[in-house]
Amino acid sequence: MIGILGIVLSLALLIWLAYRGWNVIFIAPFCATVALLFNWGDAPLLATYTQTFMPALGNYFAKFFPLFMLGAVFGKLMDDSGSARAIAHKIVGVVGKERSMLAVVLACAILTYGGVSLFVVAFSVYPIAVSLFREADIPKRLIPAAIGLGSFTFTMTALPGTPAIQNAIPMPFFGTNTFAAPGLGIVAALFMFTFGQLWLNRRMAQARSRNEGYGDHDDMLAGGAKAEMPSFWLALLPIVVVIALNYVATNFVIPALDTSYLATPKFKNTPLSAVLGIWAIILAMLVAIVIVALLNRHRIANLLDTFNKGTMGSLLPMANVASEVAYGAVIASLAAFAIVRESLKSVASDPVTSLFIVVTVLAGMTGSASGGMSLALGAMGEYYAHAAQAAGVNPEIMHRIAALGSAAMDILPHNGAVITLLAICSLTHRESYLDLFVVGSLSALLASVVVLVLNALFGTF
Structure with a gap:
C-alpha cells in the first residue's frame, strides 16, 4: 500500500510542478525518485x-525523433514562406467572415x-482569428477553443493518415499504420467536429x-508586417503531398520493396509492420519539405535559418515527451505498479475498452496525450x-482507440499545449479553459464512446 501511495504522490507532484511552470525534463527524474523512495x-x-530511466528516454528518441524533427522543420517552412497564412486567408474568403468561428477551425x-x-x-492563425473575432464582435476568450478544436482533436487522433505523433505511437505495438480503422476514425472525427462546432456556436x-x-x-x-504569401494552391500542395504520399507509401511503395533484410539479426529480426507506418511518414515529410522549400525559395528570407530553427525547435517538445516516457518506465518497473496495472486492466474484460480506460487515465495524470499513451503502451x-490477438480483436481498433483515448482527458490545466496556447492568445485559464476542455477533451471522450459502441455492434471498419 505504501508503494502505491508513493506512485500517487509522485504523479501529483509531477502535475503540480508542471502546472507551476517547472520543465518536465528536470522534474521527471526527480518525481520518479519520490516514487522510488516509497518503494525502498x-x-x-x-x-x-x-x-x-535513461534507456527508456533514449529508446523514445531513437524511435520518434525523425517525426518530431521533420514535422517541426516542415511547419517552420510553411510559416516562414507565408503558406500557412495563405491557406488560412483563403479559407476565410471561402467560408466568409460571417462564419468566423468555422473559418478558424477549418484553417487549423x-x-x-x-x-x-x-x-x-x-x-499563424491567431492574428487572423483576432481580426475576424474583433470584426464579428465575438468574445476573444473563445479563440483558444476554436484553435484547439481544429488543431488537437480530430486531426490529431481520429482522421486516418494524420501524421500527428499521437497517431504514430501505437503503430509499433499493434503492427498498424496511420490509416488504422479508417471508417471509425472518420466517424469519430465528424462527431468531434460537429460537437465542438455546436458548442462554440x-x-x-x-x-x-x-x-x-x-x-x-x-x-x-496580431500586428506586424507580413511577407509575401504564395497562392492558395501553391501553399496547399505540400500538405496534399504529405497526405497522399503517406497513403501511397504505406499501401504500395514500401510493401513492394524487398525488406527481407529486416528479418536478420543485424536489424533485430524486425517485422515490416513495426516500421512501415513510421517509414511512410518520414518519406512523405521529406518530400514535402523539399517541395515547400523549392517552391518558396524566394519568399523565405534565410533558408538555412529556417531549417536550423525548425530543427532546434523540435528538441524541446521531443525531450519533454521522452522524459515523461522515461518517468513512466521507472513507475512501470515498480512492484507496486503491477497492482495498479492489474486494477486498471480488470475494470473491463474487453481489451479494447480496457486499453481506452488505461490510456485515458494515464494521459490525464501526465497532462500529455503522447506522454500518457507512451506510458500506457x-x-x-x-x-x-x-490480449487482442487472443480475443480475435482487430489490431486496428486497438490503435485507433488508444489514439482517441490519449485525447479524452489530456486537456487538463497542466497540459503543456493548453498553457502554450493560452500564452499565445494572452488569455488566462479562468477566461478560456472551460471551452477549451469541452471541445478538446469532452468531445474526444464522447467520440471514443461512440467508436466503442460502433465497434461492438458492427466490428472494425
Whole structure:
C-alpha cells in the first residue's frame, strides 16, 4: 500500500510542478525518485536512473525523433514562406467572415492534418482569428477553443493518415499504420467536429445575448508586417503531398520493396509492420519539405535559418515527451505498479475498452496525450497486443482507440499545449479553459464512446 501511495504522490507532484511552470525534463527524474523512495528496496536510485530511466528516454528518441524533427522543420517552412497564412486567408474568403468561428477551425484543421505543428498553426492563425473575432464582435476568450478544436482533436487522433505523433505511437505495438480503422476514425472525427462546432456556436450566441462583445484586449501578436504569401494552391500542395504520399507509401511503395533484410539479426529480426507506418511518414515529410522549400525559395528570407530553427525547435517538445516516457518506465518497473496495472486492466474484460480506460487515465495524470499513451503502451502495450490477438480483436481498433483515448482527458490545466496556447492568445485559464476542455477533451471522450459502441455492434471498419 505504501508503494502505491508513493506512485500517487509522485504523479501529483509531477502535475503540480508542471502546472507551476517547472520543465518536465528536470522534474521527471526527480518525481520518479519520490516514487522510488516509497518503494525502498524495490530498485536502487542511481541504478534505476542509469539503467531504466535513461534507456527508456533514449529508446523514445531513437524511435520518434525523425517525426518530431521533420514535422517541426516542415511547419517552420510553411510559416516562414507565408503558406500557412495563405491557406488560412483563403479559407476565410471561402467560408466568409460571417462564419468566423468555422473559418478558424477549418484553417487549423487543414494545417495540422497536413503535418504542421500545433504551435506553428497557433502563431499563424491567431492574428487572423483576432481580426475576424474583433470584426464579428465575438468574445476573444473563445479563440483558444476554436484553435484547439481544429488543431488537437480530430486531426490529431481520429482522421486516418494524420501524421500527428499521437497517431504514430501505437503503430509499433499493434503492427498498424496511420490509416488504422479508417471508417471509425472518420466517424469519430465528424462527431468531434460537429460537437465542438455546436458548442462554440452556442457559446457565441450566449455572449451575443448578453452583449458581451470582443472585449478590451491589447492584441500585440496580431500586428506586424507580413511577407509575401504564395497562392492558395501553391501553399496547399505540400500538405496534399504529405497526405497522399503517406497513403501511397504505406499501401504500395514500401510493401513492394524487398525488406527481407529486416528479418536478420543485424536489424533485430524486425517485422515490416513495426516500421512501415513510421517509414511512410518520414518519406512523405521529406518530400514535402523539399517541395515547400523549392517552391518558396524566394519568399523565405534565410533558408538555412529556417531549417536550423525548425530543427532546434523540435528538441524541446521531443525531450519533454521522452522524459515523461522515461518517468513512466521507472513507475512501470515498480512492484507496486503491477497492482495498479492489474486494477486498471480488470475494470473491463474487453481489451479494447480496457486499453481506452488505461490510456485515458494515464494521459490525464501526465497532462500529455503522447506522454500518457507512451506510458500506457510502454508498460502494457505487449500485454494488450497479445490480449487482442487472443480475443480475435482487430489490431486496428486497438490503435485507433488508444489514439482517441490519449485525447479524452489530456486537456487538463497542466497540459503543456493548453498553457502554450493560452500564452499565445494572452488569455488566462479562468477566461478560456472551460471551452477549451469541452471541445478538446469532452468531445474526444464522447467520440471514443461512440467508436466503442460502433465497434461492438458492427466490428472494425
